[in-house]
Amino acid sequence: GGARYKDPTRPLNARIDDLLGRMTLAEKIGQMSQIEREKATPDVINKYFIGSVLSGGGSVPAANAPPEAWVKMVNDMQGGALSTRLGIPMLYGIDAVHGHGSVYKATIFPHNIGLGCTRDPELVKRIGAAVALEVRATGIPYIFAPCVAVCRDPRWGRCYESFSEHPELVQNMTSIISGFQGEIPAGGRKGVPFVASGGRRNVAACAKHYVGDGGTAGGINANDTVATFHELLSLHMPPYYNAVIRGVATVMVSYSSFNGVKMHANHFLVTDFLKKRLRFRGFVISDYQGLDFITTPEHADYLLSIKLGILAGIDMVMIPFNYTEFIDDLTLLVQNGTIPMSRIDDAVRRILRVKFTMGLFENPYADTSLAGELGKQEHRDLAREAVRKSLVLLKNGKPGDKPLLPLPKKAYGGSILVAGSHADDLGSQCGGWTITWQGSTGNNNLTAGTTILDGIKRAIEPAGTDVVYAGNPDADFVQRNKARFYYAIVVVGEPPYAETFGDNSNLTIPAPGPDVIRNVCGSIRCVVVIVSGRQLVVEPYLDAIDALVAAWLPGTEGQGIADVLFGDYGFTGKLSRTWFRSVEQLPMNVGDAHYDPLFPFGFGLETQPS
């Protein structure tokens, strides 16, 4: 019969050894190369033995491409890989940090900061399984998720991608990996890459960004995490213990540095600690052009970057465009003895281990049989449940007043006012990593979803209540109309952002949010709902507000907010992060000696379903 490595009945290591032994240096280096979709024609994949392709944020085959178009694209590329001499299948990877975010009409779940507030690892595992199905619906078997950062400073633009400031809560939420990849069967081997390959309904995952991405000074993205080794181990490393035990297939290295040493060049942490101490057996992938950023300015000495990155222990390089330069330079470094073949073989062995384990050799092609999974109602219902459980009630009635929430669905002949930009803005309620890298404001054809305003209307108009919406009501409007409003719901917050674009040192509610709060809450009983990627400055408005809800970045299922505001469900969410009084206190996290929060970690008022 055929070559041993093609025989799925042979032991994993025998298949790896057989295939590795047949590979040329060019074929090995090809496996270590991940290129951007835009460059990945079947011919390029074939000619350079490319082992992996990615969609960077927003990189799609066409605007609003349906699952069938994604499947065709992936399969055409796969044809290029399978037509090589050894026919090693290529692995297509994409970001899916709150659902299949790049894909039109996918279910967009709450970002991780909100999932942390649910305190529900089982729910989060179910979300992982649903996301895996939606990703597979488009023919993709690998995602760059979960982010297991422990964000220690909300001024960081990626804080919403972190489940919590508390390492233990992040550790608990690594259950999402078992959702993505499937649960290791009882008696199955833990701590080695596992993807339930039989069902083809799971995906290989990626714990990121290794390590200390959430601990950079001042929350400056991709900057320097200054800490003792003990602090690194106790604050930022714990989620990787759980990820490895759960069989995470890959780990992505962080752009950041640890005590001045770039993580992408950190042999001690990548090889000695992750690969040897934690015995991680999957593959380590760089971030996008991560090798280039080893030098300042970036790409100043690509040969040096490649030498440091590959010797540090990076196995697969997210190139994404200058793949011929990468391949030529790495080839040179191996041929001149700078990089030993043993390092190359370790990298390729790990990549092959993941590809064999996840069944990619047996099932290299996708089909459209799961197309119906994309955005299906059961997943939207799951996301709506997650929205409900992610909401944190921070205030419910002024001192001496009776609680404002749950709100009555009837306004007794009056109307209710919904105010604020974020009540009617699907893009803002989804946040970054939605359709495009940075996300976008507005509703126009962004994707399929329910705005917070839609959810409110569906909840109370059937009860005969008249809903008036004003995005930015001025004081005059409120004074002229205040008598007609039984109460007001004010929804304000941040615009979408991702990575460095989200770095922010003042954390104030962007204008005109504060004015809307003042104008409305000064005259009408109000509940303020904040839609944001993190805690924001609220103390100056707190006395004027009757009730305050943190909604984070809820995603497409905005009806979950009305479900809880009107008492169909009670508030149960608990803060996954410390809510500061002022930014001068930052960083300030649970467990710190000086801890003077406005609302402490774990805080959350509760209401009963009405």
Ligand SMILES: OC[C@@H]1[C@@H](O)[C@H](O)[C@@H](O)c2nc(-c3ccccc3)cn21
């Ligand atoms: O999208 C792929 C990866 C993603 O998985 C990582 O979490 C994230 O750090 C990241 N930044 C860029 C990226 C950054 C700047 C310009 C272009 C792309 C690309 N990526």
